[in-house]
Amino acid sequence: MSEYVIRFLVGGAVVSTFAMLGDVLKPKSFAGLFGAAPSVALATLGIAVYQHGAGYGAVQAGSMMMGAIALAIYSVIVCQLLVRARMSALPATITSMVVWFAAAFGLWFVAGGQV
Numbered sequence: 001m002s003e004y005v006i007r008f009l010v011g012g013a014v015v016s017t018f019a020m021l022g023d024v025l026k027p028k029s030f031a032g033l034f035g036a037a038p039s040v041a042l043a044t045l046g047i048a049v050y051q052h053g054a055g056y057g058a059v060q061a062g063s064m065m066m067g068a069i070a071l072a073i074y075s076v077i078v079c080q081l082l083v084r085a086r087m088s089a090l091p092a093t094i095t096s097m098v099v100w101f102a103a104a105f106g107l108w109f110v111a112g113g114q115v
Contacts (some may be wrong), residue, residue, distance in 0.1 A: 003047055010043040066107040074100035 041064055049057035077099050083094035 003051075004033055007043045007047060010046060014042050063113070066111065067104060069107060070100055070104035073103045 045057055045061055045064075048060050055100060074096050077096040078092050081087045082089065085092075087095075
């Protein structure tokens with residue numbers, strides 16, 4: 001139970017920090033970008049390092065980075081399908097999910113299946 005309280009407090013503090021950062025930057029759409037994901041990732045990594053050590057935290061950080069790369073690839077493909085191919089949202093999303101999973105598992109395979 002205390003892990004959830006710590007995650008809540010750390011996540012809330014980091015969300016507030018990123019929200020202030022997003023409020024200062026232009027355009028204002030950065031506020032949403034900086035709002036949730038970085039704070040949850042930082043809180044989770046902090047708890048992982050505290051409970052399991054730096055090696056475990058490094059593996060988790062590597063996994064998060066590979067997931068972010070796969071998500072970026074997915075996002076580019078979705079945008080291309082929506083804008084250039086003029087696909088509707090559902091087929092573009094489903095098609096791009098295949099690419100997302102292929103990118104994620106491909107990165108995992110290249111890393112030797114360790115992450």
